[in-house]
Amino acid sequence: MRDVSIIGIGQTPVGEHWDRSLRHLAYDAVAAAMQDAGVQRADALYVGNMLSGEISGQSHLGPLIADFAGLRGIEAVKIEGACGSGAAAVRMGYLAVASGLQDIAICAGVEKMTDDVGNRLTGGLAQAADADYEVIHGISFVALNALLMRRYLYEYKVRHEDFAGFSINAHANAVGNPNAMFRRPITAEAFKKAAMVADPINLLDSSPMADGAAAVILCPTERAGEFTNNAVRIAASAMATDSLSIHDRYDPLWLQAAQDSAQRAYRQAGVGPDDIHLFELHDAFTIMAAMSLEASGFAERGKGWQLAVNGDIRPGGRLPVCTMGGLKARGHPVGATGVYQIVEAAQQLRGEAGDCQIPNARLAMAQNIGGSGSTIVTHILEGR
Amino acid sequence: MNHTKDGSVLNSLMRPSTPVGIVGYGAYVPRYRLPATEVARVWRGGEGGLPVTEKAVPGPDEDTLTIALEAARNALARAQIDPHLIGAVWVGSESHPYAVKPTSTIVAEAIGATPHTEAADWQFACKAGTETIQAGMGFVASGMARYALGIGADTAQGRPGDALEYTAAAGGAAYLIGPVDQSLAVFEASFSYVTDTPDFWRRPYMHYPSHGQRFTGEPAYFHHVTSAGKHLMEQMGRTAADFSYVVVHQPNAKFPQRAAKMLGFKPEQWAVGLLCPVVGNTYAGASMLGLAAILDQAQPGDTILAISFGSGAGSDAFALRVTELITERQGLAPKTADYVARRTVIDYATYVRYRKKLSMQ
Amino acid sequence: MGIAQNWRLRSQRYGLVGEVCDDCGEKIFPPRDVCPYCTQPAQTPFQFSGRGEVFSHTTIYNPPTGYEEFVPYTVALVKLEEGPLVTAQLTDVDPEEVNIGQPVEMVTRKIREDGPEGLIMYGYKFRPRLQEV
Numbered sequence: 118m119r120d121v122s123i124i125g126i127g128q129t130p131v132g133e134h135w136d137r138s139l140r141h142l143a144y145d146a147v148a149a150a151m152q153d154a155g156v157q158r159a160d161a162l163y164v165g166n167m168l169s170g171e172i173s174g175q176s177h178l179g180p181l182i183a184d185f186a187g188l189r190g191i192e193a194v195k196i197e198g199a200c201g202s203g204a205a206a207v208r209m210g211y212l213a214v215a216s217g218l219q220d221i222a223i224c225a226g227v228e229k230m231t232d233d234v235g236n237r238l239t240g241g242l243a244q245a246a247d248a249d250y251e252v253i254h255g256i257s258f259v260a261l262n263a264l265l266m267r268r269y270l271y272e273y274k275v276r277h278e279d280f281a282g283f284s285i286n287a288h289a290n291a292v293g294n295p296n297a298m299f300r301r302p303i304t305a306e307a308f309k310k311a312a313m314v315a316d317p318i319n320l321l322d323s324s325p326m327a328d329g330a331a332a333v334i335l336c337p338t339e340r341a342g343e344f345t346n347n348a349v350r351i352a353a354s355a356m357a358t359d360s361l362s363i364h365d366r367y368d369p370l371w372l373q374a375a376q377d378s379a380q381r382a383y384r385q386a387g388v389g390p391d392d393i394h395l396f397e398l399h400d401a402f403t404i405m406a407a408m409s410l411e412a413s414g415f416a417e418r419g420k421g422w423q424l425a426v427n428g429d430i431r432p433g434g435r436l437p438v439c440t441m442g443g444l445k446a447r448g449h450p451v452g453a454t455g456v457y458q459i460v461e462a463a464q465q466l467r468g469e470a471g472d473c474q475i476p477n478a479r480l481a482m483a484q485n486i487g488g489s490g491s492t493i494v495t496h497i498l499e500g501r
Numbered sequence: 502m503n504h505t506k507d508g509s510v511l512n513s514l515m516r517p518s519t520p521v522g523i524v525g526y527g528a529y530v531p532r533y534r535l536p537a538t539e540v541a542r543v544w545r546g547g548e549g550g551l552p553v554t555e556k557a558v559p560g561p562d563e564d565t566l567t568i569a570l571e572a573a574r575n576a577l578a579r580a581q582i583d584p585h586l587i588g589a590v591w592v593g594s595e596s597h598p599y600a601v602k603p604t605s606t607i608v609a610e611a612i613g614a615t616p617h618t619e620a621a622d623w624q625f626a627c628k629a630g631t632e633t634i635q636a637g638m639g640f641v642a643s644g645m646a647r648y649a650l651g652i653g654a655d656t657a658q659g660r661p662g663d664a665l666e667y668t669a670a671a672g673g674a675a676y677l678i679g680p681v682d683q684s685l686a687v688f689e690a691s692f693s694y695v696t697d698t699p700d701f702w703r704r705p706y707m708h709y710p711s712h713g714q715r716f717t718g719e720p721a722y723f724h725h726v727t728s729a730g731k732h733l734m735e736q737m738g739r740t741a742a743d744f745s746y747v748v749v750h751q752p753n754a755k756f757p758q759r760a761a762k763m764l765g766f767k768p769e770q771w772a773v774g775l776l777c778p779v780v781g782n783t784y785a786g787a788s789m790l791g792l793a794a795i796l797d798q799a800q801p802g803d804t805i806l807a808i809s810f811g812s813g814a815g816s817d818a819f820a821l822r823v824t825e826l827i828t829e830r831q832g833l834a835p836k837t838a839d840y841v842a843r844r845t846v847i848d849y850a851t852y853v854r855y856r857k858k859l860s861m862q
Numbered sequence: 863m864g865i866a867q868n869w870r871l872r873s874q875r876y877g878l879v880g881e882v883c884d885d886c887g888e889k890i891f892p893p894r895d896v897c898p899y900c901t902q903p904a905q906t907p908f909q910f911s912g913r914g915e916v917f918s919h920t921t922i923y924n925p926p927t928g929y930e931e932f933v934p935y936t937v938a939l940v941k942l943e944e945g946p947l948v949t950a951q952l953t954d955v956d957p958e959e960v961n962i963g964q965p966v967e968m969v970t971r972k973i974r975e976d977g978p979e980g981l982i983m984y985g986y987k988f989r990p991r992l993q994e995v
Contacts, residue, residue: 240926249871250892251949253973253985255922255929256937263920264939264949271918271962315920316957364939364947365898369917532954561932562953562971566984570876570970598982607984611876611970613909835992843992845956857931 121214122341122348123498125154125334126460131298131448134328139166139173139229140185146330146456147186147225154334154344160219162186162193165206165226166452169195171241172233182225192219199245200401201487202226203331203455204356204494210335211354220336226456227330238326242451245488247362259323259402261363261489263315266404269370270317273419277317280403281308282425283438284321284445287400290432291442293472294461298327298448322403324443329450331457349463352388352480353497355381361491370419374493375412375484382482382495383414390414393497394478395437395465397458399486400444409484410438413495432475440465441473455485459496466500514736515635515691517642522684523821524582524648525677525830527575528793529568530780530840533558537667539849544662552753556670556781558847559656561855563671564598568786569654570608572675575834576650577612579685580677584613587677588646589637590620593629593785594673595703595710596656597622608652619646626701627750628811629653630674630785635691635817637678648679655784660709661858668753670781672840674789685826686796686805688819692733694725695815702813712812721814722756723763729816730764730808737820741765744820745803748774748791750810752782760808773798774807779841785811792821794837799823868983873907875985876970880946882908889944912968914942914988921957928974936960940988954989965991 127149129142137145143164151157162183170176179193198205203226210224230238242258243251251261270277284303291297303321311321341348357377363369383389390413398413400406407421415436416424429435441447441461444454462481464470478500485494535558537551559568569592577584590609597604605620614620619640623629630653637649654673659666681687700721703710713721726749734740741747747766751757754777761771774791776783783790788809795805803823810816853859873879880891885902889910897904919938922929929935936952938960952960953971966988973985 236925236927236930239924240928243926247949249867252926253868253983254937254949254951254987255925255932255935255974256949257922257924257926259924260920260922260937264918264937267920268918268939268962314924315922318920360898362949364949369939369947560954560971562951562973562987564972564982566982567969567971607876610872611984613873613877839993 118215119217120338121211121335121351122338123333123351123463124336124341124344124348125150125156126463127153128296128331128457128460129329130296131327131329131450133231135231137328139169139175139227140181142229142328142330143182143225143227144186146227146332147182147223150223150332150334156221156334156344159188159191159221159223159334161191161210161213161222162188163206163209163222163224164193164195165202165456166195166228167197167199167202168228168230168241168451171244172238173229182227198492199487200451201455201485201492201494202452203457204459204483204485204496205455205492207333207456207459207496208354208356208494211351214335214337220340222335223332224335224456225330225332226453228450228452229328230326230450231328250364251362257315259315259318262402262404263318264363265369265489266317266402269404272370275422278305278309279422279426280322280407281305282430283400283403283406284308286425286431287439287443287445290440290473291446294441294447297442297446298325299446318402324401324445324449327448327450329448329453329457331453331460333456333459333463347467347501349466350499351496352499353382353385355385356492356494357381359491361488363489370408372408372412372490372493374490375409375486378493378495379413379484382497386497388480388497393436393480393482395440395462395475395481397440397462397481397483398438398443399484400439401449401486405486406438409486413484437475440475441470455494458483458485459498462498466498512736513692514733515693517638517688519642520681520687521638521641521678522681522687522824523676524679524683524685525576525580526793526796527572527579527675527834528790528837528840529571529575530557530672530790530837531559531563531568532843532845533560533847533855534844535847535849535852539852540667543849552667552755553781554778556668557672557783558852558855559671563656565594565596565654565656566598566604566607568656568671568673569604569652569675570611572654572673573608573612573650573652576675576677578834579830580679581833582648585617586647587614587618587650589640589649590614590618591623591633591636591650592652592654593623593625593633594653594655595624595626595629595784596658625815626812627784627787628809628815628817630789631809631817634676634678634819635693638688638691641678641680648677651676651678653785653789655786657782657784658709658856665712668782670783672780672783672790673786674793676789684824685830686821686823689822690733690737690820692729692736692818693815694729694732698814700812700814717812721812722752722810723760725814725816726750726760726808726810727763729818730806733818733820741770743804744770744806746773746795746799747771747806748788748795749808750788751775751777751791754778776837776841790837796827797831797836797838799827801825801827865981878910878912878968878986880908880910882906889946891942891946891948910942910944914940914966916960916962916964916966917941917947918962919952919960938988940966951987952989953987967991
């Protein structure tokens with residue numbers, strides 16, 4: 118197996134791109150990443166995406182994006198793992214390069230959500246859950262998370278407002294990220310008063326659906342110097358799965374796939390949770406942030422929310438999270454999110470995070486969650 | 502009394518050659534209630550008499566199938582038999598969820614009676630349910646089936662502002678017919694009385710039924726109900742005084758009381774089975790639901806006269822005698838009164854939404 | 863709605879028919895081919911009682927397509943008395959009346975309709991227990 122590094126990154130601002138289609142957004146990110154890496158060609162393209170078929174009526178993204186990015190002819194395929202599609206695409210690129218079968222791999226994530234913003238989008242997102250046993254009962258994706266959060270609050274005797282810190286931190290961080298969707302801070306008061314979406318989840322627990330695309334270029338670490346002197350090494354890449362539905366979990370309040378993928382990643386990188394300088398976690402909802410911290414070894418069971426209360430997750434805290442705004446404030450273009458997380462972690466490790474920069478960051482972790490915890494991909498990146 | 506062509510009296514009692522009875526029964530009434538004052542408020546400026554106090558309204562996820570099914574499950578809970586032994590599943594209704602596709606197959610599937618069973622939907626306005634009982638008696642008595650399940654259920658629709666809107670309600674009851682030695686009540690006899698009398702109808706593809714106003718009274722309801730009751734009692738050599746209880750089809754609060762009185766009954770005989778004032782007219786479910794309420798309270802040895810009425814028009818009458826088994830079965834499923842007591846009052850606007858009276862196009 | 867997709871699930875949808883594992887004895891819902899506890903084949907049907915209690919719940923105001931007429935409606939994870947958790951709607955109950963631990967029982971109700979001309983799909987929901995029989 119070869120060691121793999123990121124030699125280029127690219128992203129579009131997250132938001133409502135009414136004038137840009139799926140393929141154009143993907144092109145923007147891929148072209149930016151290729152320019153950043155200084156490459157004209159690639160051997161393979163892995164496109165993370167969830168909803169193109171449902172929302173844009175477009176499946177078969179591999180050849181489409183390859184062609185429109187000027188890469189007609191290369192190996193190209195869509196990778197789908199619901200909201201975890203992006204990091205899954207990076208994982209596939211990693212496997213391709215590490216195996217020695219490909220040298221230059223582009224891993225892109227793209228999601229075009231505003232082509233349908235009504236109930237069809239709600240239904241499309243729900244397809245991340247079990248069609249026959251969850252979705253058929255009229256459940257939405259928010260509702261699945263609400264079921265987890267309600268039980269969490271009940272079992273661990275936590276107040277809803279104790280989760281405010283996750284969203285406040287994300288919004289505060291996004292102010293410094295020009296690609297973020299919501300670049301304005303929010304208050305604890307606003308969090309408390311936000312409109313209810315699916316009790317107990319309110320609007321400020323929830324990340325906004327938006328359009329976006331991001332891409333990274335991978336190559337063998339031994340060749341990274343040919344392209345850049347600021348390569349970011351992929352110290353670990355790990356994926357794990359759990360049951361698709363919440364009701365089939367042995368312990369619904371425990372993200373077993375997060376634990377499994379994080380532990381594999383720690384082993385591969387030869388580090389532990391205490392060595393991680395920043396964590397781009399999957400705060401699609403505040404409850405996911407808390408559960409991700411617990412399962413990844415940063416907090417005890419039932420205590421992930423405490424890191425939001427005591428400030429550990431803020432810049433300068435013990436474990437800064439969502440340093441560029443996270444899903445909550447950067448925005449959540451579902452199949453692209455996992456790539457955004459890795460692009461942002463690379464920005465931090467390259468010292469290019471601008472106002473969001475975490476000083477002396479050398480080891481960053483990114484964790485992308487598909488569905489209610491069914492596909493979880495954890496990457497650990499190492500800067501120079 | 503009918504006469505043959507040569508003028509001799511015809512004994513037209515339906516009495517199976519092998520006695521059969523009710524092995525299990527079950528009721529269902531939805532949770533929501535629309536007070537009659539709400540209809541009067543919206544359509545009559547709050548003025549005018551009210552035919553009932555309130556009526557049962559199905560929730561947005563209920564229809565004749567869901568009502569029939571819960572009643573059937575209650576009947577099975579009381580009967581305690583293997584559903585595979587049921588040889589017929591019959592649902593009588595004027596509001597089947599599909600115009601084409603049986604309600605009965607869904608009930609049969611859901612209770613575990615499929616595939617070795619007969620299943621069919623029946624239609625005869627408000628007496629579609631009692632027909633299934635009569636047919637079930639014959640099916641079981643003849644040995645064609647070990648058990649037969651007869652259900653009457655409806656989610657009746659009244660045209661907005663029409664007199665029927667005060668009363669058109671939802672509910673149902675199910676009766677499992679079986680061998681007499683397993684029965685909690687035995688059929689002593691039955692009788693049917695039908696003529697071509699156009700008092701109430703609904704043409705295909707029409708949402709709301711039409712009716713003949715006052716023509717629905719004397720020539721239709723009262724004539725058929727009292728004729729059926731009178732002939733049954735006469736041919737059995739009984740009078741009203743021989744029955745512990747009576748229940749007749751109840752389109753409003755007044756009609757059934759007047760009909761029972763015409764047959765010689767007293768208020769204490771009809772009080773238990775008179776549910777219409779608090780649940781409305783549950784159409785095919787109406788007399789069967791009243792009978793269920795009586796069975797919920799009956800004692801061994803009690804006798805019951807039940808008479809349905811269906812527009813178009815006809816009445817089925819039944820004479821029942823309650824057995825010792827009633828006592829152990831009554832508590833095996835929710836009683837009619839449990840459903841009647843479970844009530845959430847809604848306003849006219851909510852009713853309009855739940856009953857899909859708002860055009861969304 | 864796929865006709866066959868829903869039809870083949872009718873017995874479990876109408877009445878909570880799951881499986882029991884012949885090997886480890888666990889009761890399984892929804893039914894599957896392999897026991898999730900011991901990974902042995904599990905294909906013996908098992909009729910669940912339909913009784914359980916609310917494990918968690920939420921109320922939906924923004925429904926997926928096809929569920930608009932029921933809004934607001936409550937969905938729950940229900941812990942069946944035989945063991946499994948089931949995702950389903952609660953019915954005949956106002957959202958503010960629902961609590962974790964509340965005893966519920968299965969009923970069969972309309973899940974959705976495929977428009978005015980399409981099929982009606984029925985399936986399990988849960989409501990507060992009517993009585994302790």
